[in-house]
Structure formats: C-alpha cells, structure tokens
Amino acid sequence: xxxxxxxxxxxAATLAEIKAAARRLLVGGxxxxxxxxxxxxxxGLTPPALYRYFPSHEALISALIADLYDELTAALMDLQxxxxxxxxxxxxxLLANGLRDWALAHPAEFGLLFGTAVPEPDxxxxxxxxxxxxxxxxxxxxxxxxxQIWHQKPFPHPADDELGTVLVEQLTAESEHFHGMPPGAIxxxxxxxxxxxxxxxxxxxxxxxxxxxxxxxxxxAQLFEIGGALGLDCPAPx
Amino acid sequence: xxxxxxxxxxxAATLAEIKAAARRLLVGGxxxxxxxxxxxxxxGLTPPALYRYFPSHEALISALIADLYDELTAALMDLQxxxxxxxxxxxxxLLANGLRDWALAHPAEFGLLFGTAVPEPDxxxxxxxxxxxxxxxxxxxxxxxxxQIWHQKPFPHPADDELGTVLVEQLTAESEHFHGMPPGAIxxxxxxxxxxxxxxxxxxxxxxxxxxxxxxxxxxAQLFEIGGALGLDCPAPx
DNA sequence: CGCCTACAGTGAACACTGTTAACTGTTAAC
DNA sequence: GTTAACAGTTAACAGTGTTCACTGTAGGCG
Numbered sequence: 012x013x014x015x016x017x018x019x020x021x022x023a024a025t026l027a028e029i030k031a032a033a034r035r036l037l038v039g040g041x042x043x044x045x046x047x048x049x050x051x052x053x054x055g056l057t058p059p060a061l062y063r064y065f066p067s068h069e070a071l072i073s074a075l076i077a078d079l080y081d082e083l084t085a086a087l088m089d090l091q092x093x094x095x096x097x098x099x100x101x102x103x104x105l106l107a108n109g110l111r112d113w114a115l116a117h118p119a120e121f122g123l124l125f126g127t128a129v130p131e132p133d134x135x136x137x138x139x140x141x142x143x144x145x146x147x148x149x150x151x152x153x154x155x156x157x158x159q160i161w162h163q164k165p166f167p168h169p170a171d172d173e174l175g176t177v178l179v180e181q182l183t184a185e186s187e188h189f190h191g192m193p194p195g196a197i198x199x200x201x202x203x204x205x206x207x208x209x210x211x212x213x214x215x216x217x218x219x220x221x222x223x224x225x226x227x228x229x230x231x232a233q234l235f236e237i238g239g240a241l242g243l244d245c246p247a248p249x
Numbered sequence: 250x251x252x253x254x255x256x257x258x259x260x261a262a263t264l265a266e267i268k269a270a271a272r273r274l275l276v277g278g279x280x281x282x283x284x285x286x287x288x289x290x291x292x293g294l295t296p297p298a299l300y301r302y303f304p305s306h307e308a309l310i311s312a313l314i315a316d317l318y319d320e321l322t323a324a325l326m327d328l329q330x331x332x333x334x335x336x337x338x339x340x341x342x343l344l345a346n347g348l349r350d351w352a353l354a355h356p357a358e359f360g361l362l363f364g365t366a367v368p369e370p371d372x373x374x375x376x377x378x379x380x381x382x383x384x385x386x387x388x389x390x391x392x393x394x395x396x397q398i399w400h401q402k403p404f405p406h407p408a409d410d411e412l413g414t415v416l417v418e419q420l421t422a423e424s425e426h427f428h429g430m431p432p433g434a435i436x437x438x439x440x441x442x443x444x445x446x447x448x449x450x451x452x453x454x455x456x457x458x459x460x461x462x463x464x465x466x467x468x469x470a471q472l473f474e475i476g477g478a479l480g481l482d483c484p485a486p487x
Numbered sequence: 488c489g490c491c492t493a494c495a496g497t498g499a500a501c502a503c504t505g506t507t508a509a510c511t512g513t514t515a516a517c
Numbered sequence: 518g519t520t521a522a523c524a525g526t527t528a529a530c531a532g533t534g535t536t537c538a539c540t541g542t543a544g545g546c547g
Contacts, residue, residue, distance in 0.1 A: 018515065018523080025524090042365075047505055058505075060525050068505060126365030127454060150459065178466040185460050201460060201467070208456065209447015216365060218446065221388065222423050222439060228416040229439070256494080256544070263495090285534060296534080298496050306534060490547085497540070504533065511526070517519090 026064050028054055033075050034120075041119050045072070072123075073142050079120050080145035083113055084152055091156075099160045100243035106156060107207050107234055114215045121215050125208070151188075157200040157241070158190035166242030168195030203237045264302050266292055271313050279357050283310070310361075311380050317358050318383035321351055322390055329394075337398045338481035344394060345445050345472055352453045359453050363446070389426075395438040395479070396428035404480030406433030441475045 032053035036045040047068045051058045065071040090109040091102045114121040124146075160166075171179045171194055182194035182201075189197050210233055213219040214226045223229055238244075270291035274283040285306045289296045303309040328347045329340045352359040362384075398404075409417045409432055420432035420439075427435050448471055451457040452464045461467055476482075 022524085046503095048503080057526055059507080059527090062506075063524060122365045125454075125456065127360045147459070174470060175466055177463075178470055181461050181463070181466065188460075198467075198470070202471070205447055205451060205457075205471075206444055208451060209443055212450055213443060213446060216363075218363065219443075221385070222426075223419050225415075225419070228413055228419065229436075232412060232416055232436070233440070233443075260495085284532095286532080294495095295497055297498090297536080300535075301495060488547105491545090493542105493544085495540105495542085497538105499537090499539100501536080502534090505531090507530080508528085509526105510528100511524100513522105513524080515520105515522080517521100 022064075025054075029061065029064055029071070030075060030078055033071060034078075037075065037119050037123065038117065042072075042123050045075070047071070073140055076123060077141040077145040079124055080142065080149050083110075083120075083124070084145070084149045086113060087152060099156065099163055100238065100241075103156055103160065103241070103243065104234065104238065106153065110207070111211050111214070111230060114211045118215050121211075125212060126216060153204055154188050154200075155190075157203070158192060160241060160243070161192050161196055161200075162190065164242060166196065166199065166240070168193065168199050170195060174198060199240050203241060206233065206237050260302075263292075267299065267302055267309070268313060268316060271309060272316075275313065275357050275361065276355065280310075280361050283313070285309070311378055314361060315379040315383040317362055318380065318387050321348075321358075321362070322383070322387045324351060325390060337394065337401055338476065338479075341394055341398060341479070341481065342472065342476065344391065348445070349449050349452070349468060352449050356453050359449075363450060364454065391442055392426050392438075395441070396430060398479060398481070399430050399434055399438075400428065402480055404434065404437065404478070406431065406437050408433060412436060437478050441479060444471065444475050 029050060032050050033045045036049055036053065047061055048058045050071070051061055061071070065074065087106055087109050091097075091105050097105070174182070174194060178198070179194045182197045185197055186192060186194070189200065192200070210226075210230055214230070219226050219229075267288060270288050271283045274287055274291065285299055286296045288309070289299055299309070303312065325344055325347050329335075329343050335343070412420070412432060416436070417432045420435045423435060424430060424432070427438065430438070448464075448468055452468070457464050457467075
C-alpha cells in the first residue's frame with residue numbers, strides 16, 4: 012500500500028507519525044494527555060510497539076520538546092525574513108511579538124518548553140540532550156540579533172563599577188556568545204530577555220489575568236520600554 | 250493513646266497529618282511524587298481511607314496549594330515584622346528578597362504554585378477555590394505595601410496619554426485594589442511585580458543557569474533598578 | 488445503661504498507566 | 518534461498534486513581 016522504499020524510510024515515516032500524534036494530543040489536552048498508550052492508540056498500534064522508536068515515555072516527551080524548540084525557532088526566523096530590509100530594531104520587535112503570539116497560540120506547547128522545567132541539581136554541568144541543544148539554538152537566535160544591534164549602533168550601558176565585580180565577571184564569561192559585547196551591554200540584553208520571558212510566562216500561565224483582563228496593551232507598552240533601553244525607538248506609538 | 254477529645258479533633262488531626270505527609274513527599278520528589286497511594290503509605294493507611302478527607306487526588310493537591318500560599322504569605326508577613334521600624338522601601342526589599350529565598354529554598358513548592366498553571370479558558374470568570382482565595386491574599390500583600398509606599402511618598406509615574414487609553418482603562422479598573430492610585434502608578438507597580446516574578450521564575454526553573462551560573466548578583470542589581478522606579482533608593486549598594 | 492447511628496478504615500476490584508518478555512511474521516542482505 | 522534483523526503483537530507485571538461493599542468502634546440519645 013505505502014509505496015515501497017528502503018526500510019529506513021518507512022521507519023522515519025512512522026517516527027514522524029508518532030511525534031505528530033504526540034503533538035496532536037499535547038495541543039488537545041496538555042502535557043498529561045500525551046501518554047504512551049494514548050499515542051499508540053492514536054496510530055492504531057499497541058503500546059510496546061513504540062519502544063522500537065523511543066526507549067521510554069520520557070524520551071518521547073524529550074524528542075517532542077526538541078521538535079517544538081526547533082519549530083519555534085524556525086517560525087521566529089522566517090518571521091523576520093518575510094521583509095528582508097527591515098532594520099534590526101524592528102526585527103527584535105518582530106521576534107518578541109512573534110514569541111508572544113506563538114506562546115498564546117500554543118499554550119500547551121509553551122508550557123511544556125518553559126514552564127516548571129525544574130532542573131535537578133546536575134553534577135556534571137552541561138547536559139547534551141537534543142532538547143537542550145535545540146534550546147541553545149533558540150537562545151542563540153536572540154543573542155545573535157542583540158549582538159547585531161549592538162555592533163550596528165552601540166547603546167549606552169551601565170559601567171562596570173555600577174554592576175559590581177561579581178556580576179561583571181559572570182557577564183564577561185558570556186561575552187563570546189554575545190560577539191564580544193561589554194558586560195554592561197550584555198546586562199541590558201539579559202534584562203530585555205528576562206522581562207520578555209517574564210511577561211509572556213505570566214500572561215500564558217494566567218498569572219496576569221487577575222489584574223489585567225487583556226495584557227496586549229501592557230505587553231506593547233513594556234516592549235517599548237525595554238526596547239528603549241537598547242537604543243531602539245518605538246515601532247508603533249499607539 | 251491519643252488523649253481523647255471529640256471526634257472532630259481526631260479528624261482534624263489526621264487531616265493535618267495527611268497534608269504534612271503530602272508536603273513531605275512534595276519536597277522529596279516534586280509534584281509527581283505526591284500521589285494518593287504514596288500519601289496513604291506514608292501514614293500507614295489504605296488508599297481509600299483518604300477519600301474520607303478529600304473527594305479526589307486533585308482536591309488534595311488543591312488543598313496543598315492553598316496551604317502553601319498561606320504559608321508563603323505568613324512567612325513574608327512576619328519577615329517584615331521582625332523589625333517593625335524599618336521604612337516601607339526596606340519592607341518591599343525584604344518582601345522581594347524573601348520571596349526569592351523561599352522560592353530557592355522550596356523549588357518544588359514554588360513550581361506547584363507558580364509554574365505551568367495553564368488556566369483553562371473558564372467561562373464564568375472568577376473561580377472560588379480556596380487556592381485562588383489564598384492566591385488573592387498573597388497578591389494583596391504586595392498591593393498593600395506598594396499602596397502604602399505610594400501614599401507615603403508618591404513617585405513620579407507616566408501620564409495617562411503616555412500609556413494609551415486601553416491600558417489606562419484597565420489599570421483604573423484595578424484602582425480600588427491599589428487604594429486609589431492613579432493608572433500610571435499602578436503601571437509602575439505592576440511593572441515591579443512582573444519583573445520580580447519573571448526573575449524568580451527564570452532562576453528557579455533553571456532558565457537562567459545557561460547564562461548566569463549564580464543569579465544572586467543579577468537579582469540584586471535588578472531589585473535596585475525596579476525599586477528605583479518606585480522612588481526607593483538602593484538598600485545595599487554592593 | 489443500652490441501643491443505634493455515623494463514621495473511620497479495610498479488602499477487593501476496575502480501569503488505567505508505563506514497561507518488559509517471549510513470540511510472531513515480513514523484509515532486507517549475503 | 519537461507520538467515521538475521523526488525524516491526525509488531527500478546528501476555529503479563531507493577532503501579533496509579535477510584536469505587537463499592539463491608540467491618541468495627543465510638544458518640545449521641547432515649
């Protein structure tokens with residue numbers, strides 16, 4: 012029935028089907044709904060069959076996380092490339108707004124990626140799961156853009172003695188990821204990311220509904236504010 | 250053995266024991282570890298016995314959440330009352346630092362309270378579970394203090410036309426909870442809370458470890474920054 | 488005091504979950 | 518054309534939340 016081909020092709024196909032079914036269940040009923048047996052049921056398979064593709068339920072979830080990170084990264088990348096000639100500030104604005112839109116459109120996926128990822132105090136330090144690698148690629152997206160903005164037009168930043176020695180030391184350690192930006196500039200960039208993340212998390216996780224029924228206007232105002240710290244002017248005043 | 254007393258007393262005692270055991274399991278192995286059977290096992294009871302005290306597993310978790318909110322609220326309250334004569338700015342500083350300390354000391358509990366609480370789009374609007382009421386009491390702690398700070402020494406705030414009509418409308422709707430503060434001042438207060446929440450969430454959920462190994466210095470710097478927006482001067486310069 | 492009711496708690500069972508072992512057939516490789 | 522790898526199944530195990538029928542004991546009331 013399925014037009015033949017090498018066995019690997021068939022295997023890759025069902026593997027994709029499995030992840031698609033898992034994704035479907037995730038958007039339908041949250042993380043709890045994507046169970047091993049539920050996925051198997053979705054494909055008309057028996058539960059043990061999935062163990063030919065994933066060593067455990069947790070591995071399936073991890074693969075799903077990695078895929079979601081890549082999907083989010085890709086979505087944000089070609090969101091900026093729709094208009095190639097927009098300036099860097101507008102691209103950061105598109106990135107931030109795109110992230111919020113994606114989070115609001117896919118709350119279950121966002122919750123899986125960014126909510127309650129309580130990291131066990133790992134002894135070795137850097138883990139190498141594909142999920143973490145995908146997360147790094149996602150983070151690089153932001154770092155790259157901010158570094159470009161900085162190198163195009165350096166924005167005023169706090170001096171080293173304003174930050175304190177310990178903080179400067181940690182920030183300079185991250186300097187290579189930010190293309191040699193000075194600690195004060197990295198501090199402001201981290202500030203941007205932290206506030207953006209916090210805002211979206213609070214909105215998606217419903218922590219903001221108790222005070223703001225619709226956080227869109229607040230988000231817009233905050234975006235202007237944190238963009239201003241990076242030397243960007245307001246993209247859309249009102 | 251247990252010195253007698255009315256039956257209600259005994260019931261309340263075991264109810265407290267149940268929640269204590271649940272709490273113990275929570276800190277030991279995260280949310281997933283606090284299962285109905287595990288709690289029963291902890292007390293030497295059979296699982297169905299717990300249904301005399303909670304109608305379901307979810308109800309037990311909800312009660313645990315409510316208790317944790319109250320515990321956190323109480324901890325933060327008497328943290329400020331240790332020194333009665335400290336000024337309001339220092340009390341806010343204590344509140345913010347106390348919240349961070351509690352979150353870092355009890356990551357599992359913090360995750361249960363503030364992580365991935367994906368709110369189902371509820372039609373009625375305001376739910377009345379004890380957990381939400383406890384959350385409101387917790388939020389009131391912050392709102393009260395900020396309102397006191399405002400009324401003692403009003404800080405400069407953005408004008409209405411800087412915020413936009415929609416945002417001003419939403420903020421004025423929350424004015425009663427902030428003791429009649431103007432929208433611009435509520436905006437800054439919300440800003441404070443949003444950034445504080447975002448920072449702590451990122452740190453506890455490990456989203457910050459990839460760039461800052463120890464976020465204490467960064468948190469301190471941010472605290473100074475967001476406190477400055479409320480007219481407070483730096484409590485500890487370094 | 489003695490009955491009787493309410494209630495905490497038990498045992499067995501159901502439907503579900505992730506996971507493993509032993510076993511099929513089909514299919515690609517030598 | 519034989520063989521070995523592999524997808525997939527059936528059966529089972531341990532664990533979960535939950536329900537039902539049942540026990541004993543303790544409290545309230547006549």
